[in-house]
Amino acid sequence: MLGQRVMWVAWPAFLVAGLLEVLVFGVVDPQDLSWFGHPLAMSREAVYTVGFFVFWVLTMLSSALTTMLSLSPFEVNRCPVPETERPADCAKRACCR
Secondary structure (H helix, E strand, C coil), rough: CHHHHHHHHHHHHHHHHHHHHHHHHCCCCHHHHHECEEEECCCHHHHHHHHHHHHHHHHHHHHHHHHHCCHHHHHHCCCCCCCHHCCCCCCCCCCCC
16 A cells, blocks of 8 residues: 555656756756855756755645545544454554454
8 A cells, every 4th residue: 555655645746847858948047056055056957957856855745735634534544453463552453454
């Protein structure tokens, strides 16, 4: 299930990062960018690459937060240890299924 959730986050974020890349760099020339008043010492391709990964990470964080907030209380409070293997003092022994 974890792998499926990772793909729910990563794939849409990848698509949005590609779209943001096209939109932003269709308007902004990487050679015109500066960092704290100094021109960037990177090639256009390097700026495109860094920009894509920054967009991808930001959209993954947004999607991950949405996925985390969509978890039901059962999923959040579920004990990962099977009921037959839990210690006797486990607080989640008598929880509802």
